[in-house]
Amino acid sequence: MSEANADDLAQAVLDTVREASAAMRLIAADEILEQLLARGVATQLPTPPEANPCLLLAAILAGLPGIAALNSLSGRPVYHDLALLSRTYARILDRKDATEVLLAEEIRSNSRDYPRPVPVELFEKTPFNLAPETIAAALKTLSCDQEFQDITSLTTAAGAVYLFSTLYLKRGYAVFLAEQEASLAGNP
Amino acid sequence: MAVRSGGFVGKVLRVDLSTGKISTEDTLERYGALLGGAGIGYRVLWDEVPAGTGPFDPANKLIFAAGLLVGTSVPCNGRTTITTIFPTCWPRPLVGSGHMGGHFAAKLKYAGYDALIVEGKADKPVWLMIRDAHVEIRDAGHVWGTGIRRTTLEISQEMGPDCVVAAIGQAGENQAPMGMVVNSVSHSAGGVGGVMGGKNLKAVAVQGSGAVRIAGDMAAWEKLIKFHLSILGGNNQHVVPSFPTPQAEYYNPASRWIGQPGKRWGAAKPPVEITGTLRDPNRIAYRTNSAAYFLGDAAWKYTVRGNGCTACPIRCHTMLKVPSVTTKYGIPDTGQNTCVALMFGRSFFTQLAGQKNSETAIEACMVGMHLADDLGLWSNYGQLQRDLRKLYEGGYLKARLGSKEYASIPWEKYDNADPAFLLDLIPRIANRQGELGEVLSRGTGAIFDHWSIPEAQWAEDHTTTYWKMGHPKHHANEDDGQCGVIINTQYNRDAQCHSHTNFVRNGLPLEVQKKLAAAIWGSPDALDAPGDYTPANVPKARRAKWSLVRKELHDALGVCNWMGPWAASPLQERGYAGDDSLESKFVSLATGQAMDREGLDQAGERIFTLHRALTIRDMGHVDMRAGHDLVPPWVFKDQNGAAPFTKGSIRMDPDDIARAMEYFYEIMGWDKKTGAPGKARYAELGLADVGEALDAAGLTPKAEK
């Protein structure tokens, strides 16, 4: 492939990822390929059995600035433009059909990174938009799953429920942080 | 600074209500080094109001000061600082200031004045009309006795459109120390309303047709404004939204950045649906909805819009329309405010105080806002409400109030958290009616004096959040460990400092905050996670100094310390850094004379040190450490008995706090034993005359002599 063609292809790949991110979609290499082919852009790419065009696309994607890869729950890498779709949001999108994992991983990352427990109502709001019953059922499932034994809850003195991961927060400190957070609106 | 400096408009207006004399003086000549705000106020008090002057003495003065950046296009620039001998400071009144937003400050500058000094006392009720160079003391007989709304309306009709009226209500007229002045019917400054009342001054109304000159390069100015807008977050400079969004890596459910596409201002006509992208500088005003933040999502449907101060895109004064309150309580269905004043009514009731999404709590807020902002009654940062709760629930009132008066108060309504209770209580206080009204109108110190209740009963009880000198804590150890404690020791009222808390609550992960801290204060250890406190250190003391100096600086520039300093930003590409030199860049461009961050911070320190000097002079002793910089006992206790530095406890250790204070005094260049500046330190800050006067009075540290 000539240098000019390679540049055109890289630009087309970039545009495809950006388009998907702008529409709040994560996109895999094979989907990118499909779109490029449909647009008649990737005709010069080698085809199987000589080479796997998706691997070539992956290599192109790895060199594109601002494009991130996420190892999706499906096991394959998916891509997004960080300026349009943050890593955090991409993770949430990827897990949106796996409620238990979505909850557990979001609770873990909050406990690990900030650190803080999160109010259960967080998951009722955008972008999660889960019904209280769905959240309750998912939490119940998590409590029975060996892999998620770190996910637990606490109730503040005023009755607000918070969720945290014992991998990253000790209960005593989580209780403090939850009480603190719940009191912020009264401590302006 | 040269006389042709931009930013300043050049004159300070002086009105003597005793003689009727109206005069002006040059701003830069006398006050240039103090910039504006409390800087001008402190200087006037230092030069002209002798120690021992009472707040209601005609010799006390009221200094309404704008700031150097007020009236420009700098975001969040509409703050007025009103400095005086502060009446709720207990056991003796000392220097203090109240602060109001809105457009009063900008109008004052457009009229040609950087500040207004009111002195003396009129022999009958008057109001002050300022229309550019035309200044007149007018009769206020027709509005005396009326509320702030009526007064504002009457005077607005008299003056014509485009004026801003700052008025007192009945609380101020009655010289209640808890009286406040309110401009544009909701932007209030606490504690100074009674001082106005004591001068028979019902209102100050301003119309200005001038402008504020920017002396520097306009293209650079515009570029800096755009940059400033790009680093703004939501209210309190919370730089991450409260919800995950495609445009942000981080979020924080506790953030005040709560507006997002899909939310609606439900009571706007027609309702406004939030759309578009969150990062759009033209949509910043959608990020903040104080009512929904404080009262819960249920408040969205009552939201009309955000209101606020000059050039502020945040609009934290949320306007609410709640039709039910008109039929139930006979009050207007629309009200607006922010923060503590928004929650004024709800906070009286233990059952409602922390309640979100409660219709009763929302109604209580509407009733409270209506009454407080019309009668002009201040809450002392919520201490009034906490005092009432403790007095009633602790049985103090039953034991101390005469039985007839006690029976006359509708306590059953209080017990049932019925907002109608406020229709009885708030006028009682504003009118200083009966023993309860009289005592509460004077502030917390009066509770101790009048009913012989030891101050310790408040100071030992964490739930009162009482700190010292008749005032509560304002973001102390619960938010920011030793840094918060140091800040709360420094003022003669609640500290009103947000520099520190805006940073610790900004919503970024601790690791990111620590990186920013290292860049600004020299070490990631300049801050801890809340409730995970490590021993005192020099970087924390450095951050405390920075916070205090920037608070004074913001008042002097007229920019909002509820937003600044802009140490962090929402911008991932900047590693979430804001710009710690932003204020000095604006000042340089406005005045046309280069001023770096250090130079401007020194001006802030000069102002802060002048406050210290006034406090020392008026207290009449130099040992600030023992007599002023006090920490209440509750800070050294834990409700569950946890030891200091236990993760999950805000309990401080007395020896550690003593060390923290020493680090702080050292960084300030003050004497460690007394916490007082010496003559040389005053001189270094351009306050040689102040240092000499205090030295001559024996009010500088002995060690120096």
Ligand code: SF4
């Ligand atoms: S944030 Fe609020 S108080 Fe501060 S300037 Fe803006 S509107 Fe005024």
